[in-house]
Amino acid sequence: MTFDLQLTGKRVLVTGGARGLGAAVVDLLSRLGARVVTAALSAPKHPIDGVHYVAADLATAEGVRQTWEATTRHLGTLDILINVVGGSSAPAGGFARLDDMEWTKALDLNLMSAVRMDRTWLPAMIAQGSGVILHVTSIQRLLPLHDATIAYAAAKAALSTYSKALSKEVTPKGVRVVRVSPGWIETDAAIAFVERIASNAGTDYEGAKQQVMQGLGGIPLGRPAKPAEVADLIAFLVSPRAASISGAEYTIDGGTVPTA
Template sequence: MELKDIKGKRALVTGGTKGIGKAIADELAEAGATVIVSARTKPENTAHHFIAADLTDAGQTATLAQKIEDAFGGIDILINNVGGLTTPGGGHSTLTDAHWQQELDLNLISAIRLDRILLPQMIKQKSGVIIHISSVAGKQALWNLNLAYAVSKAALNSYSKALATELADKGVRVLTVSPGATRTEPMVKFLNDYATSAGITPEEGMKQLMAQTGGIPMGRMAEPEEVAHLVHFLVSPSAAYLTGTIYAIDGGSLPTVG
C-alpha cells in the first residue's frame, strides 16, 4: 500500500541534526512536510529549518515553542527524539543522584515539557501526532551498562501510553517507537569505548553485548533510515487508527511477547 503523503504538514524533530533524528527529518521532508529541527548546536549543513535549544532547560524549551509559533503557527507532527545514554555503567552503586536526574531530564522530562507546551494548539485544531523515540532498553535493562537510561525509557513508555489514552478523543495520536541497536555515531562510539575498556575488538564487544540480550536474530544493527521509514508510516494518514502502541524496531532482539 502506498503511504498517503504528509505534504504541507509542519513537523518538529528534536535532536534532528544527526543519527535517527536526521534520518526522520530527511524522510518527512522528502514526503512533503515542512520540517523544523532542534539541537543544542547548529550543524555545518542542514536542509531544514533549525532552532537551537537545550530541551533539558525549561526556558530554552519555551523559547523554541514560541519561535515555532511565530514562524509557522504551530506544528502538526512532533517527534520527541532527543535523548541518549549519558551515565556510567557498573550498576546501582556507580550512579549518583545527579546521574539519575541527568538521565531523567534528558530522556523523560524534556519530552513531557515540550508536549505540554505544544499540545494546546494540537488539541485546538483537533489533529496532531506525537511520536516518542524510546528504546528496547525500556523493556530490557542491562544493569551493568544502562540502568538509569533504561529506567528513564521505561518511564517514557508509560507516560506515552497514558497520554495517548487521554488524547484519543481529541484528535491527537501518541505513539512510541523503540529502536534496538542502531548504527549511529553514538552507538559506534559506545561500542568502541566498551571494547577499549575490555581490551577487545569492537566486533567482539558487539557480540558480548548482544549475548546479554539474546542476540539479534536478523544478525545486524538497524540503519537510521529504517527507523525513519516506520516513523513516516506512523505519522501518515495511513496510520490514522493507531495510538498508544509501542513499536519495537530491533531485528527481533526482544525475547518477550508484547
Template structure:
C-alpha cells in the same frame, strides 16, 4: 512517487504538514527521520545542542539544550511565533551519560539529567505544543522509547527507568487526547547502528584489541543475540516513524511499536 532503495516514497504524503523532530542531527535516528519526513513533503524543524556543519535552512533549526525547561520553552516560543504550532511532533532526543560501576556510582545529578533528557523534555514539549493541535482538532505525537526499558542493567538503570516512564506517560496521554483528534504512539528501537553506536563499537574494539566486526558481534551477543543477524539502520526506524505519523496509521493509537530485529522474545 520516489523510489528510495526498495521503498516507494510518496513525496506528497505529508505535504503542508509542520513537523518538529528533536535531536535531528549527527548521523542518528533523528537525522534519518528528518530526511524521511522531508522527502514526504513535510516542513521539518529540528533541534540540537550544536549547529550542524552544513546548516541548509536556519529557520528550520533551533540550537538548544532540550533537557532544560529554558530549552523547551525556547523551542515552544519559536515554533508558535514562526509556524503557529506543529501538526506532528517526534520526541526523538534521548540517551544517557551515567557513569559505569553500579548504583552507588550514580548520583542524584546523574538520575535527574537522565530523566530530564529522556522524559521531561518530551513532557514539556508536548504540554507546550498541544494547545494548537487541540484547537485545530488534529495532531500526531510520537515518542521514541527503547527496548532498554525491558532490559534494565546496573549501568543503564536510570535510562531504562526513564524510558519505561516515557512509555507509560505516552500510553496515558494517548487515551486522554484521542477524543480530541490527537494520535499518540511510541516506537521502541533496539540496537541501531547510529554514528554514536559506531563510536561505541570502535571504543570496544580498542579495549578488546579486536576489529570492528568482532566488537559489534560482542555487543550483539551481550543483548542475547539478534535473531535477524544484524543491527538496525537508522533509515529503517525512520520508515516506521513515517508510517505512524501518516494518515495510513489513522487508527493506531496508544501503541508502542518495537523495531529490534527480534531481540525482545517476550509477548
C-alpha cells in the same frame, strides 16, 4: 503505483534531529515534503536545505520555551511532534555510581523533555482537533542494562507509561499518540562506541559488534537496525496512512526482545 504517506506540507517538529536517528527522521520527512523544524544542542555539520534548526537544551524548561518560540515563528502551530531526543552519559559501575544528579539528568532528558514539549504543543493540537505525537522509547524499558544505563532505562519505561496514559486522554480529542521502541541502532555514535570496544579488546569492528550483540542477549536478525529503517517506521506512524493507530508501541529491534 506509489505509497504516498501524504506528508506534503505537514508542519513537523523533531527533537534531537541534528544527528543519529533524529537526523534520519528529519532527512526523510523533508524529502517527503513536510515542513520541518528540529531542535538539538547544536546544528549538524551538514544541514539539510529547507530544514529550520534551533539550538536548545531540551533537558531544560528554558530550552523547550526557546524551541516553542522559534518553531511558532517559523511554522505557526504543528501537525506532528516527534520526540526523539534522549540518551545517557552516566558512568559505568551499577546503581551505586548513580547519584541524584545522574538520575535527574536521565529523567530530564529522556522523560521530562517529552512531557514539557507535549504540554507546550497539545493545547493548540486539541484546539484544531488534530495532531500526532510520537515518542521514541527503548527496548531497555523491558531489557534494562544495569551497568551504566539503569536510570536511562527507568526513564524510558516511565516515558512509555506516560505516553499510553496521554493517548487515552487526548485521542478522543483528535490527537494520536504513538510510540516506537528501538533496540540497538547503528548510528555514528554507536559505531564510535563499538570501535572503542574493538580497540580495547584487540579485535576488529565486526568482532566487537558481535560482543555487543551477545551482551544484548543476541539479535536474531544478526545486526543492529539502520537509522533510516527506524525513520521509515516513524514516518509511516505519524502519517495520515496510520490514522487509526493510537496508544500503541512498536518495537523495532531485530528480534532482540524475546516477547513484547
